[in-house]
Amino acid sequence: MAQVISIANFKGGVGKTTTAINLAAGLKAKGKKTLLIDVDPQANLTQSLGIHDQIEASVYHVLHKEAFGEETKLEDVLVSASGLDLIPSSLELAGAELELASVYGREQILDQLISSLKTYDFVFIDCPPSMGMLTINALVSSDFVMIPLQAEFLPLKGVRSFLKHLELIRKLNKRIELLGFLLTRYDHRKKMNRQVREELETEFNSDKVFKTVIRTNIALANAQEKGIDIFSYDKNTNGAIDYASLTEEFLSKFNH
Amino acid sequence: MAQVISIANFKGGVGKTTTAINLAAGLKAKGKKTLLIDVDPQANLTQSLGIHDQIEASVYHVLHKEAFGEETKLEDVLVSASGLDLIPSSLELAGAELELASVYGREQILDQLISSLKTYDFVFIDCPPSMGMLTINALVSSDFVMIPLQAEFLPLKGVRSFLKHLELIRKLNKRIELLGFLLTRYDHRKKMNRQVREELETEFNSDKVFKTVIRTNIALANAQEKGIDIFSYDKNTNGAIDYASLTEEFLSKFNH
Numbered sequence A, B: 001m002a003q004v005i006s007i008a009n010f011k012g013g014v015g016k017t018t019t020a021i022n023l024a025a026g027l028k029a030k031g032k033k034t035l036l037i038d039v040d041p042q043a044n045l046t047q048s049l050g051i052h053d054q055i056e057a058s059v060y061h062v063l064h065k066e067a068f069g070e071e072t073k074l075e076d077v078l079v080s081a082s083g084l085d086l087i088p089s090s091l092e093l094a095g096a097e098l099e100l101a102s103v104y105g106r107e108q109i110l111d112q113l114i115s116s117l118k119t120y121d122f123v124f125i126d127c128p129p130s131m132g133m134l135t136i137n138a139l140v141s142s143d144f145v146m147i148p149l150q151a152e153f154l155p156l157k158g159v160r161s162f163l164k165h166l167e168l169i170r171k172l173n174k175r176i177e178l179l180g181f182l183l184t185r186y187d188h189r190k191k192m193n194r195q196v197r198e199e200l201e202t203e204f205n206s207d208k209v210f211k212t213v214i215r216t217n218i219a220l221a222n223a224q225e226k227g228i229d230i231f232s233y234d235k236n237t238n239g240a241i242d243y244a245s246l247t248e249e250f251l252s253k254f255n256h
């Protein structure tokens, strides 16, 4: 049975999509079978893996069929993109927020679909920057949640209210646990970055804050433009070094 | 009659809130009367002006009353925060997306409320990173939209789909116009930044891209932590210099 991990934070632009791609690629290099699911209507994860045309069959179509009782499964829309297994998103997903709002069991639609996935070690769900039906569906289907954030004032504020929402989600999914906070665009020379890191470690207990931090590195954006992960782009960049070290630390949390 | 400007982009973390505060502060220094409205449930604008306690009366309460036919106006919840006039947000706003979804005329609730504001030169609306009911209400009530973005691959992709949505909004608000794209965290030494800037200027016509770019400057985050604008924090930072130049360029678009 796969371990399902949501990569979520309703604060925008903190590196959710960048982390999903590069952690999945790092795990693949370690021989683990990983699946990426893009539930962001922006479809940034799908685009960052080189898929730019309008997708005919995406996670939207599967969610919609499941919500209205038609026979369907996630594997129906599975694609291989830059060597990674992906359930792609599409712009129709923006309509799903309102469409799903009145469906019976609206928070558990994705959970029904994910429980039938047997062949993966890890499933990562890339969430949009909001706490709507799509993020709720992701959290309800997850064993863990990973929260990327920039070590700055506003993102730190957002995390506390995100965790309050997570407590409410526990009513629908008792098993969800915080896997950890991942600091992105981190510069140890900046006092604010160091202060926020210390604050997180004191407030939430240091084993909930990944020791690996991701430094600012434009190569991460360059790789996304080319539609590939950072290791395929250039193994010698800070981005590749940091995400390789994150992969090690991630696996150590699962005793692999 | 005030000029109403939405600061919007459904891509997250691009500097919407940072721009709203510092442009409003820049205009105030030039003697203009400006109002800020925070329609992001994250309430980052409200927090960045030093308001951290749970707000009793926020934009949520006014939108809710207006939607259900009770007498109300935005001035009822107006506060002065760090010298700026603000209609604050609160976490209840997260529920507004679903609550407003079934209300008659759900896209025009904010527009009804804004048209009675007479005393301001400029009203800025800080939007959340999504294209839900709150952003739609902001765009329907606006004369202009300003789109901050980082000059990178994913944010550029997001802009094209944002503009498609804007075309749909025009059905509800014929007057809305693109005031311009504002490049944030810009570094002219990075090839990708220069390329994206050129692409924008070619694709959308160069008068739609602000000549002023905002450089990466941690002082902008420091100022938010202290709950003040960048000019009050330190006039000699790159952030203050860039936002002062943006203020000049902004005013030149309105022949002031």
Ligand SMILES: Nc1ncnc2c1ncn2[C@@H]1O[C@H](COP(=O)(O)OP(=O)(O)OP(=O)(O)O)[C@@H](O)[C@H]1O
Pocket: A011, A012, A013, A014, A015, A016, A017, A018, A019, A040, A044, A127, A128, A129, A184, A185, A186, A214, A215, A216, A217, A218, A220, A221, A222, A224, B010, B011, B012, B013, B129, B150, B152, B153, B154, B155
């Ligand atoms: N460590 C980093 N260094 C430099 N750039 C980065 C880094 N991480 C992410 N980026 C860039 O910053 C932007 C935002 O990152 P990303 O899209 O992964 O964030 P997100 O949290 O998924 O955003 P959203 O909230 O919109 O979904 C992208 O253009 C990405 O290429």
Ligand SMILES: Nc1ncnc2c1ncn2[C@@H]1O[C@H](COP(=O)(O)OP(=O)(O)OP(=O)(O)O)[C@@H](O)[C@H]1O
Pocket: A010, A011, A012, A013, A129, A150, A152, A153, A154, A155, B011, B012, B013, B014, B015, B016, B017, B018, B019, B040, B044, B127, B128, B129, B184, B185, B186, B214, B215, B216, B217, B218, B220, B221, B222, B224
């Ligand atoms: N030019 C800049 N240089 C350095 N840091 C910046 C700059 N602009 C914004 N920031 C910081 O980046 C983070 C994101 O900025 P901000 O919150 O303004 O973006 P946003 O688009 O409003 O985000 P959201 O989509 O979550 O509403 C904040 O921590 C802010 O302090």
Ligand SMILES: [Mg+2]
Pocket: A016, A017, A018, A040, A044, A045, A126, A127, A128
């Ligand atoms: Mg993303």
Ligand SMILES: [Mg+2]
Pocket: B016, B017, B018, B040, B044, B045, B126, B127, B128
């Ligand atoms: Mg914001």
